[in-house]
Amino acid sequence: DQQVKQNSPSLSVQEGRISILNCDYTNSMFDYFLWYKKYPAEGPTFLISISSIKDKNEDGRFTVFLNKSAKHLSLHIVPSQPGDSAVYFCAASDFTVSGNTPLVFGKGTRLSVIA
């Protein structure tokens, strides 16, 4: 049973337009959510995160929105650039004082930004 779901395996967007990647989760204990970007044969690199006390977090071209009641989050990239083409993973975690809990990942969405 997948606790973190990314239902779109792929997404194509034209350069300059907005990319919206979606993620749903089922575990109500999750209270910290992250997006990672991954290129083939490399480890994931952190993009942006949001804690459950917020509904929006913005960092440059990247904005993450969280809808707790719907157990849904999304990553907006605007404007999209060809260099954004990669696989994007949504991840979730529950809180512990030490912060030492593993992340639970979705299956990823492959974003292709077309010039």
Add this chain to the structure above:
Amino acid sequence: GAVVSQHPSRVICKSGTSVKIECRSLDFQATTMFWYRQFPKKSLMLMATSNEGSKATYEQGVEKDKFLINHASLTLSTLTVTSAHPEDSSFYICSARDPGQGLTEAFFGQGTRLTVV
């Protein structure tokens, strides 16, 4: 930000041999590290949680005798794939969170592409 280094980045080994993968936290002490495995076009699947000074905790379905984890120091965890077989070929990634920063992102190593021939 914190850095996690993983070595080697790729390894090819013969069936039946063992392979050791190292994961180091470079600028923080990690009492806990995590080992993931990624299958082609699949998500990152947690294999085990490596605990410094104690036994690793394995996820259901992961053979502890096949995937030996040692976390002998606060900056190093190793994953040894014993008696490797072609089906063990995969991309293995380690990660750690900096406990000194509380609720933060996890930092990932570069990953190790294991090919068993």
